[in-house]
Amino acid sequence: MPDEFVLQNEKNGHVISVAGNPNVGKSTVFNKLTGLKQHTGNWPGKTVGLAEGTTEYQGSYYCLVDLPGTYSLSSNSEEEEVAQAFIQSDLSEATICVCDATSLERSLNLVLQIMQLSDNVVVCVNLIDEARQKGIKIDIEKLQSLLGVPVVATAARQNEGLDDLMSALAKVVSGEIKMNPYMKEALESLKGNQEENTIALLDRATVIAKDTVVFTDEDYNRRDRKLDMILTQKSTGIPIMILLLIIVFWLTIHGANAPSDVLANIFAIIGDYLNQFAHYIHMPEWLRGALIDGVYNVLSTVISVMLPPMAIFFPLFTLLEDFGYLPRVAFNLDKYFANAGACGKQALTMCMGFGCNAAGVIGTRIINSPREKLIAIVTNNFVPCNGRFPILISIITMFFVGSSVSLGSGLLSAVLLAGTVILGVLTTFWISQLLSKTILKGIPSSFTLELPPYRKPQIGSVIVRSIFDRTLFVLWRAITIAAPAGLVIWMMANIMIGDNSILTWATDVIDPFARLMGLDGTILMAFILGFPANEIVIPIMIMGYLSKSTLFRFESLDQFKNLLLDNGWTWLTATNMILFTIYHWPCSTTLVTIYQETKSSKWTWVSFIIPTVMGIVTCMITTLLAHLFRLV
Ligand SMILES: Nc1nc2c(ncn2[C@@H]2O[C@H](COP(=O)(O)OP(=O)(O)OP(=O)(O)O)[C@@H](O)[C@H]2O)c(=O)[nH]1
Ligand SMILES: [Mg+2]
Helix, strand or coil, rough: CCCCCCCCHHHHHHHEEEEEECCCCCCHHHHHHHHHCCCCCCCCCCCCCCEEEEECCCCCEEEEEEEEEEEEECCCCCCHHHHHHHHCCCCCCCEEEEEEEHHHHHHHHHHHHHHHHHCCCEEEEECCHHHHHHCCECCHHHHHHCCCCCCEEEHHHHHHHHHHHHHHHHHHCCCCCHHHHHHHHHHHHHCCHHHHHHHHHHEEEEHHHHHHHHEEECCCCCCHHHHHHHCCCCCHHHHHHHHHHHHHHHHHHHHHHHHHHHHHHHHHHHHHHHHHHHCCCCCCCCHHHHHHHHHHHHHHHHHHHHHHHHHHHHHHHHHHHEEEEEECCCCCCCCHHHCCCCCCHHHHHHHHHHHCHHHHHHHHHHHHHHHHHHHHHHHHHHCCCCHHHHHHHHHHHHHHHHCCCCCCHHHHHHHHHHHHHHHHHHHHHHHHHHHHCCCCCCCCCCCCCCCCCCCCHHHHHHHHHHHHHHHHHHHHHHHHHHHHHHHHHHHHHHCEEEEEEEHHHHHHHHHHHHHHCCCCCCHHHHHHCCCHHHHHHHHHHHHHCCCCCCCCCCCCCCHEEEHHHHHHHHHHHHHHHHHHHHHEEEECCHHHHHHHHHCHHHHHHHHHHHHHHHHHHHHHHHHHHHHHCCCC
């Protein structure tokens, strides 16, 4: 835990902590006030670490710090310790304590704990729109007089009440409003014995909640409970999960097909013009080759292959996330993770891995036990990230479905892709179990994961968030890596040593080994050079094959397939390519993140070696079997 907090904006105004229970809308309040884009979504534990941002109100500046959600401040986990330490630190001048209007009693317990640490508290009763809908009425004025600090009702997502919140905050910071001295004294007198204090605060929270909250509809959770009956029941939970997976993939694959082709065609036409232009200005051939055949071609392949599926997948995923489905996935998979000796929350970090494994690794901070956190980190790489989906989709579509685009073939691709992902999930269980029986022995800790209410996602904000925050972010990362990589690979393919280019020379060296795995030197080299980002594996592979044959433009999957067939691909090569895509080393960004999270080169190596060895061995076995049974 840090002894001293360092903020970038602390000199830019009054430092304010934004604290509260998990999933009550802290980050939403923070985002609305600061205009930033902290990750929000309908499951507890999204915010890890501290995020800061500034906002101006009536000429004064405030530096808000978005804290991770905590149920209490009793130092049960790293996140609780950090939150408590920050609120108590000299840096924090005041705390906005965000509460859930639909379960005020529990929120109040934390409010009281915070009031014991700091005199300057503003209570923000958020989700007031949801409370209204559920027939829950809160007497805000009474709450304010009982607590002795300012209380403001908000619906942050709809911008409701945020102005009042800032106004109350300004008064607290300026000293215009102070905590009621009687309340302060009462809380002070409880501090002595920790156990007694905890019980007394709980009691007080109950009493205050009873006095201020009226439930006009006792059965307000009816609809959620009915849905949960279906989505989390033994017999229906997992089949629905698999079905949803297939639907998401189907929409992604089917929807991405046409735009991918259009993009590829547009890039090809622009490429022609660029070539003509290069010719026109008498650009030297080596420069033209490096820029157009190298950088431009790799970039355009990465964009046309990756952009459409991401632009469909991320919004769908975010919709499910905002609806509240992710914690249900964790609930359904909990017993499998427990059997594997791991933590059920690993399901959530696994889901994050679908977007980006590095994000999944950071997400493991929600797991309290260090042992289970390590298991989650080491196995995160078994769910394919967005850089790997395009490889899987294109290979599956070309070799197992037939590249004609029809509803049926899209569905078959989706089923096969879902099957591949399920294999990755099963591998996560196996390896988790293996780890917890060997180098990470221990019994799984128990935890309570809350099932948040189902929330109607805001379509507009889902689209904006998923396109701008996720799609463009991932794409930008891919592009910044792809452009220089394109140049390096073009040079490798064109700088000759004797009769062969460096690339041919290098692929020839590893070719015999790659053949044992049912791949070839070019494919393996593409994975090796794709270490900075899996997004560039396919462009590298294309360039590798092209350095041996004629010019190629990525215009359609058919053309791509012919190129592969010309280079000796069979269904076995395709199968091994798929297997190796889910079983190989994590990309460099993920490994750096693993090192940062674990602070241990040993665990970084373990995360590298396990999937790599698995990939090599699995591919060798399938190749051996295929040859043994004369299947190829
Ligand atoms: N209806 C409604 N939904 C809200 C409101 N504020 C936030 N939400 C939704 O509640 C969910 C949780 O919001 P977050 O801001 O991520 O919550 P958080 O407290 O930062 O959560 P953690 O970081 O996980 O502790 C998201 O799906 C938000 O869109 C609100 O005022 N009304
Ligand atoms: Mg948050």
